[in-house]
Structures are given as C-alpha cells and as structure tokens.
Amino acid sequence: MIQVQDVNHTFLIGKKGKEKKVPVLKGLSFEVEQGEIVAIVGKSGSGKSTLLHTIAGFMSPEQGSITVNGQETADLNETERAQFRLNNFGFIFQNFQLMPGLTAFENIELPLKIKGVSTKKRKASVKQLLQKVGLEEVADHYPNELSGGQQQRVSIARALITNPPILFADEPTGSLDSETEQDILLLIQDLNQGLGVTFVIITHDEEVASIAHRKFKMHDGELVKGGAPYAI
Amino acid sequence: MLFKDQVDFVRQHIKKNKLRVFMTVLAATMGCAFLIVLASIGFGIQDTMREEILQDKAITEVEVYPNADEELDVSQIRSIEHVDAIVQRFNLNAMANSQIEDRSLQGNIFLTNFDEEQKSNLQLSEGRMPEKDNEIIVGYQFAESLLTDSERKEMEQNAEENAESTGGYKDSIIGKTISLSLQSYEAEEAFSERWNFTIVGVTENPARDWIIDTKVMVNESWKDKFKEVIVSNTETEVVEAELFYPETKIYTSSLEHVKSVTEELKEKGYNVYSVSEQLEQIDVFFMAFKIGLIFIGTIAVLISSIGIFNTMTMAVTERTREIGVMKAIGASPKLIQRLFLMESAWIGIIGTVLAVVISYAVSFLANWVLPMVVGAALGDEDIQNLSITFSLIPWQLVAIASFISVGVAMISGWRPARKATKIDVIDALRQEL
Numbered sequence: 250m251i252q253v254q255d256v257n258h259t260f261l262i263g264k265k266g267k268e269k270k271v272p273v274l275k276g277l278s279f280e281v282e283q284g285e286i287v288a289i290v291g292k293s294g295s296g297k298s299t300l301l302h303t304i305a306g307f308m309s310p311e312q313g314s315i316t317v318n319g320q321e322t323a324d325l326n327e328t329e330r331a332q333f334r335l336n337n338f339g340f341i342f343q344n345f346q347l348m349p350g351l352t353a354f355e356n357i358e359l360p361l362k363i364k365g366v367s368t369k370k371r372k373a374s375v376k377q378l379l380q381k382v383g384l385e386e387v388a389d390h391y392p393n394e395l396s397g398g399q400q401q402r403v404s405i406a407r408a409l410i411t412n413p414p415i416l417f418a419d420e421p422t423g424s425l426d427s428e429t430e431q432d433i434l435l436l437i438q439d440l441n442q443g444l445g446v447t448f449v450i451i452t453h454d455e456e457v458a459s460i461a462h463r464k465f466k467m468h469d470g471e472l473v474k475g476g477a478p479y480a481i
Numbered sequence: 482m483l484f485k486d487q488v489d490f491v492r493q494h495i496k497k498n499k500l501r502v503f504m505t506v507l508a509a510t511m512g513c514a515f516l517i518v519l520a521s522i523g524f525g526i527q528d529t530m531r532e533e534i535l536q537d538k539a540i541t542e543v544e545v546y547p548n549a550d551e552e553l554d555v556s557q558i559r560s561i562e563h564v565d566a567i568v569q570r571f572n573l574n575a576m577a578n579s580q581i582e583d584r585s586l587q588g589n590i591f592l593t594n595f596d597e598e599q600k601s602n603l604q605l606s607e608g609r610m611p612e613k614d615n616e617i618i619v620g621y622q623f624a625e626s627l628l629t630d631s632e633r634k635e636m637e638q639n640a641e642e643n644a645e646s647t648g649g650y651k652d653s654i655i656g657k658t659i660s661l662s663l664q665s666y667e668a669e670e671a672f673s674e675r676w677n678f679t680i681v682g683v684t685e686n687p688a689r690d691w692i693i694d695t696k697v698m699v700n701e702s703w704k705d706k707f708k709e710v711i712v713s714n715t716e717t718e719v720v721e722a723e724l725f726y727p728e729t730k731i732y733t734s735s736l737e738h739v740k741s742v743t744e745e746l747k748e749k750g751y752n753v754y755s756v757s758e759q760l761e762q763i764d765v766f767f768m769a770f771k772i773g774l775i776f777i778g779t780i781a782v783l784i785s786s787i788g789i790f791n792t793m794t795m796a797v798t799e800r801t802r803e804i805g806v807m808k809a810i811g812a813s814p815k816l817i818q819r820l821f822l823m824e825s826a827w828i829g830i831i832g833t834v835l836a837v838v839i840s841y842a843v844s845f846l847a848n849w850v851l852p853m854v855v856g857a858a859l860g861d862e863d864i865q866n867l868s869i870t871f872s873l874i875p876w877q878l879v880a881i882a883s884f885i886s887v888g889v890a891m892i893s894g895w896r897p898a899r900k901a902t903k904i905d906v907i908d909a910l911r912q913e914l
Contacts, residue, residue: 302906302907305809307809307906307907308907327813327814328813328815331808331812331813331814332811332813334809334810335810335811335812336811338811339810340809340810342910346802346805346806346809348803348806350493350494350497351493359807359810360811362483362486362490363482363807363810363811363812363816364482364811365483365486367483368483368485407810
C-alpha cells in the first residue's frame with residue numbers, strides 16, 4: 250500500500266548565507282500493508298513527523314521514492330497532490346485542527362464539501378458517522394464547546410468521512426488525558442477492524458504504539474534498533 | 482466544491498468579520514458612488530446640450546445653402562439616396578396683413594410645398610395639412626396675436642407697465658377665413674389686393690419660450706400672384722432674388738443616413754448644416770470629458786481598493802491555520818484562491834450595488850435641488866422651470882462603473898488570494914490555536 254524507498258531529506262538551518270544542512274531523514278525504506286496499524290515511534294526531533302509529512306505529500310523528499318497505492322507522489326503537482334490526499338488520506342492531528350467557526354457536524358462535512366458531494370448525500374454520511382463515533386448529541390456544538398476527547402472524535406470522523414484507505418495520525422492522543430486516550434485508541438482499533446482502514450500513527454507514547462501491528466522506531470532520521478536500522 | 486458551498490463558505494467568513502467587511506464595503510461604495518456621480522455630471526451636461534440643440538430641430542434635418550449667385554438644383558438633390566423630403570420655404574420680402582372680423586395682425590409669410598412639408602413630418606398642434614390652394618397653416622401664436630385696435634392700444638400701454646396681454650382671438654382658429662393682403666416693409670399702407678384664405682392647421686408651439694410664431698404658410702402656387710402684386714405696387718425695379726428668401730431643408734429617411742447625405746451635398750458644392758454634425762462634435766468633446774471624469778473617479782475606486790487589499794491580506798493572515806487544514810485535507814490551491822477571490826468580489830459587488838443605488842438617489846436630489854439653489858442664488862425663478870439636467874446616469878455608466886469597481890476589487894484581492902495558495906501546510910498546522 251505504502252512503499253518508502255531510500256528516502257533522504259535535509260533541512261537548512263541558520264541565518265541566510267550561513268545556512269547549515271541538517272539531515273532529517275536518512276535512507277529510510279519500509280512498507281505498510283493494507284489494513285495494518287503501523288506506529289512510528291521516536292523521541293522529539295527524531296524525524297518521525299517529517300517522515301509523515303513526506304508520505305502525506307506535504308513536502309517532497311530530496312531523494313528516494315514514496316509510492317502510495319502504486320502512485321509515485323513526487324510525480325504529482327500541487328493540485329493533483331491535493332486531489333490525491335482528498336481521495337486516499339485522512340488526517341488526525343494532535344491538536345485536532347478543527348475549524349473554530351464550524352460546528353462538529355460542519356467540520357466533519359468539510360472534506361465532502363471540498364469533494365463536491367451533494368448536500369443530501371453529505372448529510373446522510375455525516376449523520377451515520379456521528380453515530381459511529383458517538384457524537385450525535387454534540388453535532389451542533391462548536392469546537393470550543395467540546396471536550397478534548399470529543400474534539401478528537403470529530404477530527405477522526407472528519408478524517409474518515411471520505412472513506413480513505415489510509416489514515417495518518419500525528420500524536421493522536423497527545424492532548425488527551427489517559428482515560429480519553431484509551432477511548433480514542435479503542436476507536437482506532439474498532440475502525441481498523443471494522444472498516445479495514447490502514448493507520449499510520451506517529452507517536453512518542455509506547456502505549457499508543459502498543460495497538461499497532463508493527464512498530465518502526467526512529468532515531469536521528471533513521472529507523473533503528475540498538476543503533477542499526479530495523480523494523481519490528 | 483459546489484458553487485453553492487463556495488458561496489456559503491465566503492458568507493460564513495464575512496459574517497465572522499462583520500465590522501471589518503462593512504467598513505471595506507463602505508469604502509468600495511464611496512469610491513464607486515464618487516465615480517458614478519462625477520461622471521454623471523458629464524452625461525447630464527451633454528444631455529442638456531443635446532436637448533437644447535434638438536429642441537426645435539429634427540435630427541434628420543439638413544439645412545442647405547447654395548453659394549452666392551447660385552441656385553439649388555432640387556432635382557439633383559432629390560436624386561441623392563435616402564433623401565425623403567426637400568422643403569423649400571420662401572420667405573416673402575413683405576409683411577402679411579391678416580384680418581379676421583375686427584382683428585388684424587402683421588407677420589411673416591412663407592410660401593411652401595405642403596406635400597413636401599407633410600413628407601418632412603411637419604407637426605401640427607391642431608388641424609390638418611392644406612389640400613386646396615386657399616388653405617393655409619398659421620403659427621401657434623397667430624390667434625393670440627390677432628388684436629383689435631383697442632386691444633393693441635391696451636397692450637402697448639401694458640407693455641410699458643410690464644403687464645401681461647389679455648387680448649387675442651379666443652375661439653378655435655381652425656376653419657376660420659382670414660382676409661390677407663401684403664404690405665411692403667417701407668410702406669405705411671397695405672396693398673389694395675386682398676385674398677381670402679381658410680386656416681386649416683396650426684403649427685406646434687415653438688420649443689423656445691421666447692419665440693412668438695405668427696407666421697402664415699401659403700401654398701407655393703401663390704408665388705407668381707404675390708410677385709405680380711408687389712411689382713405692380715412698387716415703383717422701383719424688383720429683383721426676384723430679393724423678393725423671396727429661400728430656406729431649404731432636406732429630411733433624410735433616418736438618422737444614420739444624415740452623414741452620407743451631408744457628405745454628398747458637400748461634394749456637390751453646397752453649404753450644409755445639420756444638427757447631427759453639431760451633435761457629433763459635441764459628442765466627441767463630451768466623450769473626452771466623460772473619460773476624464775471617469776478617470777478621476779477611478780482614482781477614488783483605486784484608493785478604496787487599498788482597503789480591500791488590507792482586509793483580504795488580514796483575512797489570509799488570520800486564516801493561515803484554516804487554509805493549512807483545508808489544504809491538508811484535500812483543498813486544491815485553485816479552490817483556496819477562488820474562495821478568497823470570491824470574497825473580494827463579494828465586497829466589490831455589494832459595494833457597487835450600494836453605490837449605484839446611492840448614486841441614483843444623489844443624482845435625483847441634485848436634479849431636484851440644484852435648479853432651486855441656482856435659481857435662488859441668481860435670483861431668477863425661471864431657471865427652475867428650465868429642463869437642465871445636472872446629473873444623468875445612463876445604464877452604460879452603471880455598466881462601466883460596475884466593471885471598474887468589481888474589477889479593481891478582484892485585482893486587489895488577487896494578491897492576498899495568491900498568498901493563500903502559497904501557504905505551507907506544515908507551517909500552517911504548527912500555528913498556535
């Protein structure tokens with residue numbers, strides 16, 4: 250489903266004219282199978298978020314290739330990449346990234362609006378999904394009227410509304426208390442088993458990583474175990 | 482994204498920043514209204530001048546004068562394409578002495594061909610065109626100028642006291658028979674020959690208030706008889722050219738042919754004057770004048786566009802995170818750009834609509850109040866009754882102003898919209914909530 254081959258990337262750090270090249274991804278190669286939950290774990294600054302951004306097409310790696318469902322993402326222009334994301338990816342962010350001016354219902358509806366789905370179909374899909382994530386009661390609430398757990402559920406529902414085959418979750422429980430964290434993790438597992446959605450989870454939390462079928466540990470831009478590149 | 486949803490999206494954002502958007506719309510409205518009102522003065526003055534020129538002249542009318550010592554070749558003129566009628570009126574170099582009952586009047590007398598007059602669409606206020614030789618048409622003020630001797634004396638007295646005349650023939654003059662004799666300008670008495678004519682038509686009231694039309698229009702077949710009478714009553718030798726002053730007007734079938742007929746007449750060596758020629762010159766002048774006014778007005782629109790640019794730039798900056806999220810979940814840069822352009826266009830459109838409404842109100846008020854103000858300032862109440870258009874807003878002006886206003890609004894929104902498309906998703910998502 251996702252093939253990452255020999256991906257390298259560097260950031261330029263420092264003042265203009267005195268920039269320093271800092272490698273953030275060093276020859277990464279791995280694959281993610283359909284229906285898997287894959288966790289990419291590592292400390293802050295290990296390069297796991299950059300890896301997610303390159304796979305999601307927010308940035309292009311300097312070297313190497315990333316293929317999703319047979320499509321080389323680097324071959325797509327910005328518009329095509331946006332369309333590709335709309336059809337193939339869903340995103341769950343640490344700080345939920347909900348639109349503050351939209352209700353829970355409208356936030357979930359947003360990707361379908363972007364896709365150009367008719368109002369009638371949209372309403373039906375959102376209602377169904379609200380039921381699935383247990384948010385019917387708060388559908389008309391704005392994000393600031395919701396708890397952290399509810400906001401993350403809205404975020405998950407928004408990611409799922411277009412039925413994407415792959416969901417990226419960047420520290421999905423980072424802003425939640427431990428009880429709510431368990432609820433969200435259970436929901437992710439349910440969705441993976443019930444809908445067959447592939448999850449790529451970026452986390453520094455081993456407990457979150459524990460729900461994954463496979464874990465990749467990152468350190469200084471490399472996949473490592475005891476200093477050597479590895480995948481469990 | 483469906484168009485309806487795009488509109489909804491823009492509407493939601495506008496609702497969130499009501500005051501700021503209102504102020505921007507207000508600036509756009511003021512700029513556009515200034516443009517329309519300013520240019521409307523040009524349109525108004527042009528309209529007034531056109532009205533003034535066209536007041537008593539037909540637009541299809543071409544006046545023709547032969548060169549000195551030359552005569553008009555009517556058959557040659559008639560052969561020109563699109564010439565509908567050639568009206569040759571001969572002003573007799575003698576006064577017409579008209580009498581009806583105990584009333585009389587001295588006025589001008591014209592000899593004309595009534596068939597051609599009819600073709601030229603001569604308008605009558607009442608009656609019909611003459612069909613017989615002894616049927617005539619008189620001027621609009623003919624009846625009211627027919628005075629008895631006592632009325633004339635009274636009028637002369639009133640004239641000294643500046644009072645209004647109360648005399649004149651009160652009944653309808655149509656069908657009445659007048660006794661007409663000719664009188665030389667030099668002589669004190671009219672010639673002894675008299676003819677009876679039946680009045681069958683009265684011309685329209687002249688458009689200019691100061692003209693008093695008391696003329697008598699007689700069929701041209703009387704030309705020889707009149708000449709004979711004048712010659713027999715004059716001791717000195719009479720030159721025919723000095724007896725009848727011709728006034729030739731050509732009427733074309735429509736306005737678009739005036740130019741070609743005028744040019745052909747010029748080619749044939751005639752001196753020509755047509756209203757359309759004068760109007761053309763006026764139109765050229767006013768075109769330049771209006772372009773100048775629109776240009777000045779556009780500067781106001783450009784100043785207001787700075788407001789739109791600011792508002793949109795702030796909107797993009799404030800919504801960086803939202804734009805980032807939208808891009809992350811699949812909104813294309815084109816869609817982001819379109820949404821922001823729609824927002825600036827919305828400001829431009831609402832501003833323009835309000836400006837058009839306000840401009841019409843200002844224009845109406847100006848045309849209503851300004852004549853009173855000018856009249857009061859000049860101490861002349863009559864100025865209020867004159868049809869002076871101070872401001873006129875034709876649909877073309879509305880179209881031009883709308884195009885400029887909405888266009889400038891979209892151009893000023895274009896850069897912020899482009900900026901929105903360039904927002905980096907990763908940076909945007911990192912922004913603090």
